Amino acid sequence: MEIERKWMVTGWPTDLEAEEVYLMDQGYISVRPTVRIRREELVGVKTEHVLCFKGSPIDNGLAREEIETVIDEELYQKLKNLIGLPLIHKERRQYRLADGHVLEVNSVDPGTETAFSYAEVEFESLGEAKDWQPANAGLAEYLKNECTGIPGSSMGEYWMETRLGFEKIWNRG
Secondary structure (H helix, E strand, O other): OEEEEEEEEOOOOOOOOOOEEEEEEEEEEEOOOEEEEEEEEEOOOEEEEEEEEEOOOEOOOOEEOEEEEEEOHHHHHHHHHHHOOOOEEEEEEEEEOOOOOEEEEEEEOOOOOOOEEEEEEEOOOHHHHHHOOHHHHOOOOOOOEEOOOOOOOOHHHHHHHHHOOOOOOOOOO
């Protein structure tokens, strides 16, 4: 089960140092249900290819079932060719917070007119997710535009808008 909250943000946090940086390309075989491929390069360390399945959101978008499995590059390339559209480019920086949580900040399609950034924090339980406050991590100003559970604020919706030409539905704040 994936339990997370999400915020639209501007740029990278200025008072934190990134522990890990990923360069990613991701595409969607299906949006409903979500079936996604992703190339994840942990800069300077390793690259993995991942096939991901996501269930329907529950509890106001705080959680959903998620199954990820590493696939080989050959299968990734076949699925990428099957999609036949430009993949979404992302840079993700991960920051360890004082309370032990990890802040993941993503820059999506940098350099394009649809570029934007968002941040996520994952949790162990729904109660923990509901109780967690950005101010307690010193991030009240940075994480002020929460979009958890707001229709149109998923990467799948962004895919449909920017790759499939659906009407603008993405909530970029």
